Amino acid sequence: MFRNVSFSKTGIVATILVLVLSMMLAACGNNNKENGSANESNEPKETTTGTPASTETAESLPEVKLTWYFPGVFPQADQDLVFAEVNKILKEKINATVDFKPFGFGEYDQKMQVVIASGESYDIAFTSNWINKYSLNVAKGAFLPLDDLLVKYAPKSFAAVPQSFWDAARVKGKIYGFINEQIAARTPAVVVSKEEASKYNLDIPAISGKLTPDNLHLLEPYIQSVRKDFPQKGFITSLVQLDGLFFNLEPIAGIQVPGSVEFSDSTLKVVNQFETEGVQKFAALMRDWNAKGYLNSKERISKKSEDGTEAKAGKVALAIGGAYKPGGEIELSAEVGYERLQLPAGTAHLTTNGIIATMQSINRNSKNPERAMMLLELLNTDKELYNLLSFGIKDKHFSIDADGFMVKQGDEAKAYSPDVPWMFATNFLAYVEKGKPMTVWEDTKKVNADALPSLLLGFSFDAEPVKSEIGKVTAIFDEYSRAIELGVSTEEKYKEFLAKQKAAGADKIIAEMQKQIDAWKATK
DSSP: OOOOOOOOOOOOOHHHHHHHHHHHHHHHHHHHHHHHHHHHHHSOOBOTTSSBOTTOOGGGSOOEEEEEEEEESOOOTTHHHHHHHHHHHHHHHHSEEEEEEEEEHHHHHHHHHHHHHHTOOOOEEEEBSSSSBHHHHHHTTOBOOOHHHHHHHOHHHHHHSOHHHHHHTEETTEEOOEEOOSOOEEOOEEEEEHHHHHHTTOOHHHHTTTOOTTTGGGGHHHHHHHHHHOTTOEEEOOHHHHTTGGGTEEESSOTTSSOEEETTOTTOOOBOGGGSHHHHHHHHHHHHHHHTTTTOHHHHTTSSSOOSHHHHTTOEEEEEESOOOTTHHHHHHHHHTSOEEEEESSOOEEOHHHHTTSEEEEBTTOSOHHHHHHHHHHHTTOHHHHHHHHHOSBTTTBEEOTTSOEEOOHHHHHTSOOOOHHHHSOGGGSOOBTTSOTTHHHHHHHHHHHSEEOTTTTOOOOOGGGHHHHHHHHHHHHHHHHHHHTTOSOHHHHHHHHHHHHHTTHHHHHHHHHHHHHHHHHHO
């Protein structure tokens, strides 16, 4: 359930934007020129409607190798075997192969910062509001605008994703992220052992959809009861996993950056989430629970973020985080090998951040952006290819039973199980795992459709004017957040955290957010 994250819109003042876009277009032009006639011949022939010609074949496209960076539970024992099978299909269908660059969640963010800073001409990278952050990368000019490429080379995917989702990915009117459809409605999930919830009488009706910073302490008797018999088990959560949603807040540029709007505030006033009563109550409760030993803080403090190892080691009494979704308890149970329950912590909201949580970007310096978009179109429309990359080789890493459900069993299944189908492409192409309802994707779409839409839905923050300040406050979040969420920080340290944020430009960031939101409101 937990993403391993260090947290995850941009633009430029008008004149600078014009210059930068001009430079980007020039760069693209240069890339094409650098590729010379090869790129001209690479250009898929188009029909008079502007879409690739239906008669075009892989043989008519010069062979290219694409480079794709992405995070997940990697390395996997059989990843090279699976990637080779994927490349066979890609070679056949679009005369391309991919140099897959998978990284573990804990290292991906830092790796991409280095790759982007180097100007490397990779082709595709996973981006989001929580890792390899979208808004900051767009502000840096790291990604290529995708509008024209989507229309020409990914028409089926472009039509399948709701227009409001594409609008959520726009920065100053341009789309820089290819959206992987999945659970977009967001509320943190409460996860417990099914057996322990029954044994220790967890009052599910009292907490399901009703947890807030004001009543989080109601979980204490349950945690105490579990720990009495299993003293190694504790309470697991993190500020990144709660993502502002638990506090009834929508962070504008991710939880790490000061600047959030309360869901219920029709004035859309931007506040510093770390100065709100809810977040400070949470911090105080974590200090209390750490003093009582509920958080196993000594063991966890050495890790920068949660990575699911506590759950796999049987050290979780109750966890809150990630995103509640239909059928999620089956995935969560499979992760640890025992049955777990999943409950929504609060009310589901549809937010820009929920929509842009899983995307692929195309590098501004890509030498083959058209083929990169063709690859994304294939992954989002070819069910066999998508499931191969997500779950491995059929009848080796998984099988399909007589009822049509996917079954993963045995050591071979463990040899390729990155557990990130939502990362590669639209989750709605995934085979339905045994135990989930066959209607799980329709159920997920319904949750998205029924979620309360944020009053900020469609607003995209342009981080460019304050990207320097955002870099500084993000570093301060990284310095203090782990101690805050593990309760090993003092109240004085929390005040020091706020003071450092302010000195680093928190007020300037919030003022810029308010300015952009007010301008956006004026256009509504």
